[in-house]
Amino acid sequence: MMKIAVDAMGGDNAPQVIVEGIEKARDEWTDLEFVLYGDETKIKEYLKDDKRIKIVNTDEEILGTDEPVKAIRSKKNSSMVLAAKSVKNKEADAMLSLGNTGALLAAGIFIVGRIKQVSRPALMPTLPVTNSSLGVNVLDVGANAEAKATYLQQWAIMGSIYAHDIKQIEEPRVALLNNGTESDKGDPLHKEAYDLLKNTEGINFIGNVESNDILAGVADVIVTDGFTGNAALKATEGTATILLSQLKNALLNNGFFTKMGAAIVAPSLKSLKDMFDTSKAGGAVLLGLKSPVVKAHGAADAKTVFYTVKQIYGMLLNDTINKSNKYFEQMEEKK
Structure with a gap:
């Protein structure tokens, strides 16, 4: 069973479109589990069926207007930071967010971590x-x-x-x-x-x-x-x-x-x-991190969330991140 951590509070239409997209993806792929980080009351308002969906309540939210690095450091109980930490701690295999792009990039680099041989994620x-x-x-x-x-x-x-x-x-x-x-x-x-x-x-x-x-x-x-x-x-x-x-x-x-x-x-x-x-096409991938982290557009709808999950699912099934790891390791050995 593969698990995806979801920042349920990021984006213009959160958490409604996120919950709707995640439920559709859950029904499509039976080997996926989801952990939704965010305001539990708001999430439950739209959640019809919690099968293979867990909610972790958070009391902080990173806004689109927040300064990225400062927000990651000061809002440690935000949905984005806690989702990233779950990936870092191997509690989840990948992360999805519709939130602040700069903050997600900072969370990816400073929390999830980059592949050793990759100088800068893209x-x-x-x-x-x-x-x-x-x-x-x-x-x-x-x-x-x-x-x-x-x-x-x-x-x-x-x-x-x-x-x-x-x-x-x-x-x-x-x-x-x-x-x-x-x-x-x-x-x-x-x-x-x-x-x-x-x-x-x-x-x-x-x-x-x-x-x-x-x-x-x-x-x-x-x-x-x-x-x-x-x-x-x-x-x-x-x-x-x-x-x-x-x-x-x-x-x-x-x-x-x-x-x-x-x-x-x-x-x-x-x-x-x-x-x-x-x-x-799904979302934009932060390539170069140790685990899949994907950013969907802030104005995304439920269909986009569904296809972003499909995108992440493909990366997990194909072990795409480890293939990059192995490639760079081989390059190092040849030097």
Whole structure:
């Protein structure tokens, strides 16, 4: 039996969507148990069946406005901190939260702990692509504003292992986000990273990609520093939101005949909407920690919580974290 610790108070719609998503996941996978950390009274308001679900009452909560490291240190009885401690103490195998991203990263590093050979954990979401339902994994998207070439190499290795295990891609295509596709493009960091990735055993490195190809499906894993990754992520999300909104406005607010046309093309447009529905991709993984820690979006619904559990379940079944451990140990032995 595998156990997942859940920060039930994180997110915009907690604990309702968390409880609903967890109950659905519990019913789907009979070898999973859950421990929900949070306000017991509020959790029980939405919990229909406590089979394989335990509640640990907490009297503190980390807010989205809290300073991350300070919150982790001062709110020791918060749902996030206690969930992280249960993973550290091997009482749970993984952790799920919809809460403060910075605080979760701090809890992951200072409480759960990082893999010995990994210098810095990275935040890795799955973004949609035009030619596949599997999406593309991009890391780092904000955990590390500054990076070294060796960090990008480590993230590429872990991202590749994840894509192989969870998305069942035999040889995931790994690319480096850069300002040109040529091998000599970029600043010293990207040039050094390119040379490292080109000579890294066990990954299928395909070279540089530019930001206009992030959603084109040319790679399965894209690595970059956290500053660039976060900027690219926000620009991509913002552009998609604006385009979909403007398209809807153009079709529905320009007269009777335009609305008739909208009704005709609606089935075709559904595929566009489905492409940008990332709920089935689950959450963003904090890769580089000793156990799976996954962050779902603060505005996530119950369906997203369900698929985030599926994502964690896959990591546990495939022993993804230990595969990264073994890879880095082998690299150390060869030095």
